[in-house]
Amino acid sequence: MRELILVAIIAGCTDPSEAQKLDRTGTVEGPLTTSLSGDAWLFLYKPGEGPPGAPAIPQSVSAVSAQQLDAEHRYVIANVRPNPYRLFGILDVDGDFDATIDVLSQASAGDRISKKGIDFQSQPGRGAHVPFEIDDPVFVDPPAFSFEGEADNDVKLDPSLDAVTPLTLISNDLGRYDPKKIAFVFGLVDANGDDRPDDLDGDFVPDLSIQLFLRWIPKAGQLPPDATVIVPLAFDPSPFLRTLENRLDTTVTTQRLQVLMVPNAQLLDPHGEPDGGASVTPFGPPPAGDYELVVLQAGGQFWRVPNQLGATVPSQATRLHIDRVIR
Numbered sequence: 001m002r003e004l005i006l007v008a009i010i011a012g013c014t015d016p017s018e019a020q021k022l023d024r025t026g027t028v029e030g031p032l033t034t035s036l037s038g039d040a041w042l043f044l045y046k047p048g049e050g051p052p053g054a055p056a057i058p059q060s061v062s063a064v065s066a067q068q069l070d071a072e073h074r075y076v077i078a079n080v081r082p083n084p085y086r087l088f089g090i091l092d093v094d095g096d097f098d099a100t101i102d103v104l105s106q107a108s109a110g111d112r113i114s115k116k117g118i119d120f121q122s123q124p125g126r127g128a129h130v131p132f133e134i135d136d137p138v139f140v141d142p143p144a145f146s147f148e149g150e151a152d153n154d155v156k157l158d159p160s161l162d163a164v165t166p167l168t169l170i171s172n173d174l175g176r177y178d179p180k181k182i183a184f185v186f187g188l189v190d191a192n193g194d195d196r197p198d199d200l201d202g203d204f205v206p207d208l209s210i211q212l213f214l215r216w217i218p219k220a221g222q223l224p225p226d227a228t229v230i231v232p233l234a235f236d237p238s239p240f241l242r243t244l245e246n247r248l249d250t251t252v253t254t255q256r257l258q259v260l261m262v263p264n265a266q267l268l269d270p271h272g273e274p275d276g277g278a279s280v281t282p283f284g285p286p287p288a289g290d291y292e293l294v295v296l297q298a299g300g301q302f303w304r305v306p307n308q309l310g311a312t313v314p315s316q317a318t319r320l321h322i323d324r325v326i327r
Contacts, residue, residue, distance in 0.1 A: 026127025028077040028087070028120075032069065033133040036112060038093040040064040040134060041105075042075055045086045047119055051106075051300020054211075059085065061099070075132065082124040088117040089134040096176065103307045103316075106300070107138045109181045113299070140185050140253075141177040142301045143210075145169045146315035148256070153318045157214070157261060157291065165261040167233070169212075169295070174313055183253035185297055186210035186240070190248050197246060206246065208237055209298040212259055214291040214320065222287075228268040231286045233259040233293075251298075261286075291320040 032040060042062045049056040062077040090097065091112035098104035107113050115136040122128045147155060148168035157165050173182045188197040189207040197206035212233040223229065235257055243252045265283035272279025294304045310317025 023082065024125035025079045025081055026122055026125050028080045028085075028122055028127045028130060029075060030130045030132055032064065032073055032075045032089075033131070033135065034069065034073075034091050034112060035135050036091060036093050037066050037070060038091045038111070039066050039095070039097065040069055040075065041090045041092065041097060041099070042077060042132070043088045043090075044077060044080065045088060045117075047084050047086050050086060050088050050117065051113070052116075052298065053300065054296055055294075055300075055302050055304075059083075063099075080122045080127050082122050084119065084121050086117050086119050087114070087130060087132060089114040089132060091134045101308045103142065103144070103303055103309060104176075106142055106302065109138055109141045109178060111138045112136060113138055138299070138301075139181075140183070140301070141173075141181045143184050143295045143297050143303045144172050144174050144177060144182060145184075145295065145303055145305065146172040147305070147318055150318060153314055155318060155320045157286070157320055157322045158324050165263075167259050167261065167293070169257045169259065169293075171255040172315065174309065174316070183255055184210060184257055184295065185251055185253050187251040187298065188244055188246070188248050195248065197248065205237060206241065206244075208240065211296040212257070212294070214261065214286070214293055215304075216265070216287055217290045217292060218287075219289070222289075224269070226270050227272075229265050229283050229287065230268060231261055231263070231265050231291070233261055235259045286322055288322050288324065291322070293320060 034040065040063065043050060043058040044060040045056055045058050050058065060077055060080060062075060064075050090107045093112065094108065094110050096104065096108055112134050113136050114132065114134045118130060118132060120128050120130050148170045171182045171184065173179045186209045189209050190196065191198055199205065200207055214231040214233065216229040240252045244250050263285050265286045267281050267283040268278065270278045272281065292304045292306060294302060296302045306317050306319065
């Protein structure tokens with residue numbers, strides 16, 4: 001009780017003007033270096049979020065038109081709150097970036113990205129001066145796909161006690177991408193930089209730089225804010241591992257992936273650890289409800305079904321759902 005009273009007294013004695021000063025927004029700006037012409041898109045993420053990791057909602061977005069960029073080679077992001085951020089950028093060289101469509105608001109073949117991005121601290125009222133370069137080439141299009149043999153656009157994922165649920169994903173250019181550059185592309189992972197393939201789960205099989213999972217779409221109140229339930233998808237890596245030959249500088253491509261849903265869900269909580277860090281814990285059987293299937297490949301390119309293209313492209317509106325749960 002003494003601690004609560006002390007906190008209340010301190011809060012009551014704080015000069016409101018000082019608190020407002022500490023919370024004042026600022027401007028993040030700086031020179032923007034590129035080698036090609038195009039529209040630049042800049043994203044402010046929380047530290048550790050955004051490409052090349054899983055898709056995340058940026059804290060702020062800004063754009064610089066090709067005409068502006070050619071004239072000034074600068075960017076400006078206004079009204080930025082004083083926090084640590086990670087700055088990531090895309091140069092849309094071919095003009096197919098669409099900020100209004102979820103799966104089209106990413107880099108495609110021929111574009112440039114800022115690769116790892118830059119971490120920085122925005123100061124109260126002052127923001128930050130951050131020189132920035134967007135010049136890392138993108139060689140493939142996002143892993144756009146549809147489902148093989150699902151003509152009715154309705155996929156029931158109900159798990160059983162004695163079987164896994166198979167799904168077959170087929171690369172699909174959707175009439176938007178280059179058919180020669182649409183595929184599932186992946187290689188071996190070396191996250192710790194020791195020049196050896198990683199095996200984080202200890203199964204004596206090298207980790208591949210592609211992730212596939214189902215994400216539960218909960219109804220209001222079914223999950224704590226920011227928490228996510230996913231169901232990892234597995235596939236036989238043997239043919240791809242033989243091609244990769246344990247080499248970190250090699251990638252493989254495939255137009256078709258058969259994946260299996262093993263009915264064991266995981267809870268991802270960004271604040272689940274005692275120190276406030278992210279945690280991954282078993283959730284049990286996948287909960288009933290609707291799901292989206294997400295493919296995440298190296299560099300942060302992704303695709304998910306259903307997506308916002310589903311309004312005009314039926315294959316992208318496929319419904320995935322679990323109606324019953326085996327316990």
